[in-house]
Amino acid sequence: MNFTNLRGEVRLQEPMSRHTSYQIGGPADAFVVPADRGDLLALMAEIRERNLRFLVLGGGTNLLVRDGGFRGVVVSLRNMAAISITREYRSVGGSYAVLSAEAGASLARLMNFSVEHELTGLEFAAGIPGTVGGALCMNAGTSRGEIGDVTDAVTLLTPSGDLVLRHHDEMGFGYRTANVPPGQVIVEAKLILRKGERERIKERISELMAGRKERQPWGLPNAGSVFKNPLDEAAGKLIEQAGLKGFAVGRAQISEKHGNFIVNLGGATAADVLKLMEVVKERVLEMHQVRLEPEIKIIGED
Numbered sequence: 001m002n003f004t005n006l007r008g009e010v011r012l013q014e015p016m017s018r019h020t021s022y023q024i025g026g027p028a029d030a031f032v033v034p035a036d037r038g039d040l041l042a043l044m045a046e047i048r049e050r051n052l053r054f055l056v057l058g059g060g061t062n063l064l065v066r067d068g069g070f071r072g073v074v075v076s077l078r079n080m081a082a083i084s085i086t087r088e089y090r091s092v093g094g095s096y097a098v099l100s101a102e103a104g105a106s107l108a109r110l111m112n113f114s115v116e117h118e119l120t121g122l123e124f125a126a127g128i129p130g131t132v133g134g135a136l137c138m139n140a141g142t143s144r145g146e147i148g149d150v151t152d153a154v155t156l157l158t159p160s161g162d163l164v165l166r167h168h169d170e171m172g173f174g175y176r177t178a179n180v181p182p183g184q185v186i187v188e189a190k191l192i193l194r195k196g197e198r199e200r201i202k203e204r205i206s207e208l209m210a211g212r213k214e215r216q217p218w219g220l221p222n223a224g225s226v227f228k229n230p231l232d233e234a235a236g237k238l239i240e241q242a243g244l245k246g247f248a249v250g251r252a253q254i255s256e257k258h259g260n261f262i263v264n265l266g267g268a269t270a271a272d273v274l275k276l277m278e279v280v281k282e283r284v285l286e287m288h289q290v291r292l293e294p295e296i297k298i299i300g301e302d
């Protein structure tokens with residue numbers, strides 16, 4: 001598959017296991033990394049004209065790609081990762097900065113940038129991997145806060161090729177969801193953060209990181225929480241109460257440390273993970289009469 005005038009990189013039959021935190025996933029027909037925003041716009045125009053299927057990839061930290069891979073074009077935004085402060089102002093409650101972050105910037109780098117500039121509001125992101133685009137799409141966060149809370153506006157590329165600005169209220173941020181219809185590409189976001197004290201911000205981040213290390217598995221490939229928490233309940237607790245911690249299908253295992261994490265013990269397939277997810281759903285429904293819904297995005301062919 002060739003792309004006219006593309007300045008970025010193209011790899012054909014690229015294993016998606018190289019691009020997901022699960023380290024699972026069959027090949028994408030084409031894996032394309034546009035060189036910059038102009039290159040992305042030209043690529044998306046060509047994808048539209050040729051009527052190709054596509055998937056926008058962030059860090060691949062919330063993705064399960066099936067073993068047959070993805071028939072179409074995977075578009076990685078990793079070359080679009082600029083972060084800057086565009087404006088500072090004073091208002092009720094203190095001094096504020098407006099940050100502009102491109103979709104391919106990692107959330108960790110954005111958080112470090114905010115520490116460097118003594119800005120508070122992103123501490124909740126401590127330990128959440130992935131990119132700004134993926135975080136916005138998922139409204140990533142924890143009970144301490146979500147990316148939507150600090151997002152003022154998002155620039156999206158629509159299926160018809162227009163760049164549009166969507167303000168916070170139009171983004172429909174909810175629990176692990178946002179209004180990013182299929183076919184739209186998040187290009188950039190404007191976030192508003194408040195001036196704070198660097199040492200307090202760093203302390204908070206360290207506390208949250210320590211808590212994560214205690215509660216979550218480290219060292220084995222995973223994609224974070226597999227299921228959304230049902231109203232007022234922790235999916236991990238329900239799974240643990242169903243006696244499933246440590247339960248495995250093939251090389252995929254419910255983490256011994258956290259019931260809502262599935263870890264790849266090495267060589268797990270997407271089929272292993274999907275089968276394990278079915279077992280979890282059945283057992284939790286049987287035991288708690290609760291229907292679990294996946295938080296991870298499942299894509300591709302068997």
Ligand SMILES: Cc1cc2nc3c(=O)[nH]c(=O)nc-3n(C[C@H](O)[C@H](O)[C@H](O)COP(=O)(O)OP(=O)(O)OC[C@H]3O[C@@H](n4cnc5c(N)ncnc54)[C@H](O)[C@@H]3O)c2cc1C
Nearest residue numbers: 058059060061062130131133134135137140141186223224
């Ligand atoms: C160890 C670990 C801990 C985690 N902890 C948390 C946590 O505490 N809270 C939490 O919310 N999540 C957590 N996650 C899940 C994951 O990190 C987040 O959902 C993250 O925001 C996903 O970002 P990503 O860039 O990796 O997205 P990807 O996995 O690459 O993509 C996720 C979805 O977003 C879409 N997408 C990505 N970029 C764009 C774009 N620019 N435009 C349009 N669509 C796009 C993709 O097509 C896909 O549908 C954790 C994951 C791991 C591995």
